[in-house]
Amino acid sequence: MNSKFIDEDAPFGHDHGPMLTGPFAPIAEEQVLENLPVEGEIPKDLNGIYLRNGPNQQFEPKGSHHYFDGEGMLHTGLFRDGKFTYRNKWVRTDGWKKNDDAGEELYWGVMNSLKGSEDKPMNDAANTDVIGHGGKAVVSWYLAGVPYILDPLTLETIKAAPEYVSGPGKGMSAHFKVDEHTGDMLYFDYFTEKPHMSYGVVSADGKLTHHVPIELPGDRLMHDMGVTENYSILHDVPVYHDEEALKADRHKIRFDSSLPMRFGVIPRFGASDSIRWFDFSPCFIYHVVNCWEEGDEIVMVACRYMPAKKADGSIDEERTAKMIGSLQMDARLWSYRMNLKTGETQEKCLNADHNVEFPTYNSLDTGRYTQWAYLVDHDPKMLRWTGIRKMNTDTGESVGEWTDGHDDCWYSEPWFAPADNPQSEDHGYVVSFCWNAKSKVQELQVFDALDINKGPVARIKMPGRIPPGFHACWMKPEQIDSWAA
Numbered sequence: 001m002n003s004k005f006i007d008e009d010a011p012f013g014h015d016h017g018p019m020l021t022g023p024f025a026p027i028a029e030e031q032v033l034e035n036l037p038v039e040g041e042i043p044k045d046l047n048g049i050y051l052r053n054g055p056n057q058q059f060e061p062k063g064s065h066h067y068f069d070g071e072g073m074l075h076t077g078l079f080r081d082g083k084f085t086y087r088n089k090w091v092r093t094d095g096w097k098k099n100d101d102a103g104e105e106l107y108w109g110v111m112n113s114l115k116g117s118e119d120k121p122m123n124d125a126a127n128t129d130v131i132g133h134g135g136k137a138v139v140s141w142y143l144a145g146v147p148y149i150l151d152p153l154t155l156e157t158i159k160a161a162p163e164y165v166s167g168p169g170k171g172m173s174a175h176f177k178v179d180e181h182t183g184d185m186l187y188f189d190y191f192t193e194k195p196h197m198s199y200g201v202v203s204a205d206g207k208l209t210h211h212v213p214i215e216l217p218g219d220r221l222m223h224d225m226g227v228t229e230n231y232s233i234l235h236d237v238p239v240y241h242d243e244e245a246l247k248a249d250r251h252k253i254r255f256d257s258s259l260p261m262r263f264g265v266i267p268r269f270g271a272s273d274s275i276r277w278f279d280f281s282p283c284f285i286y287h288v289v290n291c292w293e294e295g296d297e298i299v300m301v302a303c304r305y306m307p308a309k310k311a312d313g314s315i316d317e318e319r320t321a322k323m324i325g326s327l328q329m330d331a332r333l334w335s336y337r338m339n340l341k342t343g344e345t346q347e348k349c350l351n352a353d354h355n356v357e358f359p360t361y362n363s364l365d366t367g368r369y370t371q372w373a374y375l376v377d378h379d380p381k382m383l384r385w386t387g388i389r390k391m392n393t394d395t396g397e398s399v400g401e402w403t404d405g406h407d408d409c410w411y412s413e414p415w416f417a418p419a420d421n422p423q424s425e426d427h428g429y430v431v432s433f434c435w436n437a438k439s440k441v442q443e444l445q446v447f448d449a450l451d452i453n454k455g456p457v458a459r460i461k462m463p464g465r466i467p468p469g470f471h472a473c474w475m476k477p478e479q480i481d482s483w484a485a
Contacts, residue, residue: 054469350396
């Protein structure tokens, strides 16, 4: 699998830094692999596909390299009638095609330029998120680009979807949400010019049915959003571009502890002025678990990024900003409540013991109450996930955990895959890629979601390393147009 990039310490002939070497080194081949060795047994009632997105640099980078750079590459595991197929493929974005035609990297990375810079253009790489919508897979970029639509089984790029986006910025950020009951896709866009944010809804048949501007006090660098059956929850974070760096087209962020973390609750098809803002303690949030309605209250469970502290207990703004920028995550499972009738708010740490991130759940219940979340244990020093964990969103209790080696393993975002004819919210499996840097073994691991503690029920052996990535999803057979083809 790594035949072209043999030297993981210098994949392009020399060292481009820690985010492009070792386990992060890109791979060069697109493959379809079947009949792989399995330790254990693939469950017969596991049917669907696990898709995981992430950056995979195709050519030697221009300037310095950051992990956010690199064209999107999907890695998938298809489970069908007890059999398994692995496939990987680059997303054929417009930028990828231009690079491929030129035989070199034409774009600059996030640390060398900002989106929209004319002299140092940045690639809309579609390397961040993937989710099922309208029978297809939709991939997106964290800096709010144009979404791309793919066949989830073949990974063929079908088209770019500029018709999904509108208004200032003309983009869709990663972490859009899909309500599987209605088929609605809900998303936000953010940009440096006023009004700084917009919000939209795309129907199940791919029509932009709602789009409104959202006015913020200034430039913000939010990352996620939440949805319930009737509302969307937009984020106004105390993180923004350094003004002087922005003028010079450089990427530098600020964390301002004098600003609250604000959540804006807007009806799914609400006008701009229908949004209601709720203030909470200053922090940053990379990822939301799920949201739902309880009477007059909106409940949001998320991974709260814990600001760095000085010796006197005050927030160290500079160190917090650097940690956010370098993905040195220190996060805790957190609950937020917003009362739409009284305006009252509550926030609570659900579990202070575990640094957990990249949360997932049973996606059928997006926007509805879910008791169980599946997360990764996060190495606080770098973007490495050392194990997987199941947690109770009511109590914060950790009810299941697994790692093949805390100091050696690199897990991917784990997703819940329901069993055929599920009898409960957590009746199914949890699926995750795992690279063991010590043993040099790559697996796709399958866990019984009812009992994570007993370890993988199936270990599917891969012939080579899969680089770590960002987000994943699980698509059920009924979500895939091409499943019966």
